[in-house]
Amino acid sequence: VSNFSRNIALWVIIALLVLALFNLFQGPGTQGSATTLAYSQFISEVESGQVRDVTIQGNTISGHYTGGTPFNSYAPNDPDMVRKLNQHGVTISAAPDEEGTPTLFAILLNWFPMLLLIGVWIFFMRQMQSGGGKAMGFGKSKARLLTERQGNVTFGDVAGIDEAKEELEEIVEFLKDPQKF
Incomplete structure (x- = not known):
């Protein structure tokens, strides 16, 4: 195995790790095309019959207009909101609160086994390079014969x-x- 192919393999692994980290931080809840409404505007849209469905997740409301355009809003604690939505024929679904963005410690804790395996792999690769091609060459005896x-x-x-x-x-x-x- 040439040095060039090792470098290519290392860069492929690094690229995959960066992609995985990007996907981890991206999260499933990113909606780029949804418009954000003030709560009062959301209520007036509901009362005028322009809202088709909503998903309530904690204090976050996401849904679609009758034309299919997505929107987001943030709701205060309004006990009459569900009643208003039902009165105007809006389909309501609920979802559990999303847990917050993971802390750095939680990310490291989740990635520790993978990082440990990568570290062991790098250790063995370096041993193979310096040990004359023997993967387990780190235990070689350095004893000398005394004359x-x-x-x-x-x-x-x-x-x-x-x-x-x-x-x-x-x-x-x-x-x-x-x-x-």
Whole structure:
């Protein structure tokens, strides 16, 4: 696999992530072509018979005129609104309140498993590049073989070290009488 194809794959993954984040923030409730009405104007449109149907979601009212054009309005707590809509033959549907825009923490919490998998994947890709093509090369032993010249320590080498002498005396004493210890 060439370096060029790895770069292309990385850019494709980044583009997909950006697209997914864009769709996450876009949300299902975006209506670009709907006109926004004041509540008083909405009530007068209902009373004049120009409203076909409405969907009440919390305090938000969305609906269509008899011609099919969409509109949005914001309703105060008006207990007579549903009665007025029924009197004028408007089809009413209700929907639960939308939860607010997710916080950054909630987004990160939802994306954490995916980000963790991407991080592990990047880690293994880097290991494959540096480890001579072996995916599990990070556990290679770095032990070296000691030759006679490098590993030959004699009593003459440690003769001036008092701690080494005391440790050897303790070992000899232990070998003579292990019951003491």
